[in-house]
Amino acid sequence: MLDLNRLRALDALAKCGTVHAAAIALHCTPSAISQQLAKLERETGTVLCEKDGRGLRLTDAGRLLAASAVTVFQEVERAEAALAAHHAVVGGRVTIATFATGCRALLPAALVSLHESHPALATSLLELNPYEAMSALNRGEADVAVVDDWPEVSLALPAGLSYVELGIDTADLIVPSDHALAKAERVTLEHVRDERWIASPPGTICHDWLMRVLPGLEADYLVGEFETQLTLIAAGLGVALIPRLARNGLPQGCVAVPVRPIPKRRVMVVWRTSSEARPAVMTTVDAMRQAWATHQRGR
Numbered sequence: 001m002l003d004l005n006r007l008r009a010l011d012a013l014a015k016c017g018t019v020h021a022a023a024i025a026l027h028c029t030p031s032a033i034s035q036q037l038a039k040l041e042r043e044t045g046t047v048l049c050e051k052d053g054r055g056l057r058l059t060d061a062g063r064l065l066a067a068s069a070v071t072v073f074q075e076v077e078r079a080e081a082a083l084a085a086h087h088a089v090v091g092g093r094v095t096i097a098t099f100a101t102g103c104r105a106l107l108p109a110a111l112v113s114l115h116e117s118h119p120a121l122a123t124s125l126l127e128l129n130p131y132e133a134m135s136a137l138n139r140g141e142a143d144v145a146v147v148d149d150w151p152e153v154s155l156a157l158p159a160g161l162s163y164v165e166l167g168i169d170t171a172d173l174i175v176p177s178d179h180a181l182a183k184a185e186r187v188t189l190e191h192v193r194d195e196r197w198i199a200s201p202p203g204t205i206c207h208d209w210l211m212r213v214l215p216g217l218e219a220d221y222l223v224g225e226f227e228t229q230l231t232l233i234a235a236g237l238g239v240a241l242i243p244r245l246a247r248n249g250l251p252q253g254c255v256a257v258p259v260r261p262i263p264k265r266r267v268m269v270v271w272r273t274s275s276e277a278r279p280a281v282m283t284t285v286d287a288m289r290q291a292w293a294t295h296q297r298g299r
Contacts, residue, residue: 003043004076007069009036010048010058014066015139018055025139073140074160074274081277090279091120097133097142098125099205101226101246102267106146110291114284121280130155130205137161137270144284145270148243150209150263163270164285166292169245171263172256174229176236182255189214189241189259196220196238198229210241213263230254245295267292 012022013033023030037056041048048062058066098107103125111123128136130147137145138158148169149155157163173192175181181192199219200206210217220238223229226246233240234253241263250256269288275281 002072003040004072006036006040006043007065007072009033010040010062010066011069011073012139013037013049013056014058014063014069020055025141070160074272077272077274078277081275081281089120090118090283092278092280093122093124094143094280094284095124095126095141096144096146096284097128097136098146099129099133099148100127100224101243102146102148103127105245105248105295106288106291109294110284110287113287113290118280118283121283123284129203131203134158134161134270137272140272143271143275143281144288146267146288147270148205148265148267150205150212150265152212153205153209155205157270160273161270162273162276163268164289166267166269166289167296169243169265169267171241171243171259171265173239173259174233174242174250174254174256175239176233177253177255178236179239179255181239181257184257186258186260192239193217198223198232198238198240200224209263209265 008026009022012025013019016022016025019030019033023033026033034056037049044065046061046065047059048065049056050059096107107125111125114121114123126133126136126142130145130149133142133145133147134155134157136142138161146166147155173181173187181187193214197217197219198221199210199217201222201224204224207222210219221229221232223232226242229240229242230247230251232238234251236253241259243265245267269285271281271285
């Protein structure tokens with residue numbers, strides 16, 4: 001019988017690429033990962049890893065077993081979910097990964113609802129961009145992920161994940177109140193290409209989207225938080241495209257100008273399909289849907 005913990009070490013090495021990264025993913029030491037892999041090799045009588053400089057890489061046999069381990073973990077998760085559903089208890093711990101705007105706009109209401117309705121349920125929160133959230137979900141570090149996706153980017157969902165769309169969020173061009181476009185009824189993106197731009201940093205989905213709709217654009221200021229972007233705009237330092245979900249009103253000195261065609265992104269909740277029989281997971285998904293509906297009514 002193969003030991004699940006040893007299989008998890010092999011799976012982590014396959015997904016993360018290095019022993020150090022695998023140790024971080026499994027919250028243990030690199031030495032513990034190496035020991036688990038050595039025990040697994042003895043257990044199977046097979047060479048699963050080989051030296052690669054200072055690190056390790058999987059052999060063909062190691063990759064074969066790692067691929068099979070994914071199916072094993074899915075079946076184990078289904079079995080655990082079926083037992084939880086049998087007991088009909090919304091309990092245990094659920095970890096939610098979400099992008100910054102979703103964290104601020106949706107998670108407080110969702111978490112309060114979960115705590116009040118299901119006191120046996122413990123919650124954890126990770127603020128991650130959608131790319132990182134998908135990886136965390138795939139590695140089992142998160143149970144539910146709230147992500148945003150622009151059609152021009154088309155976020156890829158790995159196999160074995162399910163999702164529900166919460167709704168559509170739109171963006172406007174935000175300019176200083178004394179800007180020449182402050183009273184414009186609408187603008188096109190090409191019309192404002194030569195403005196001084198404030199944008200999200202490279203590696204984020206919002207930056208990737210902006211580069212696709214305005215190829216070659218070089219932003220002057222790369223800022224992760226939309227609230228900080230608004231502060232810079234109010235100071236007259238540039239313009240930015242900011243989604244409405246990220247704005248709880250506009251600070252003094254800023255004006256929203258509609259853009260045509262309207263920039264739209266969809267906001268989704270994603271989970272591993274193998275965990276959907278687990279009451280805690282689907283209850284969390286429902287809480288996110290309610291939080292979205294409440295936020296939209298408030299706007």
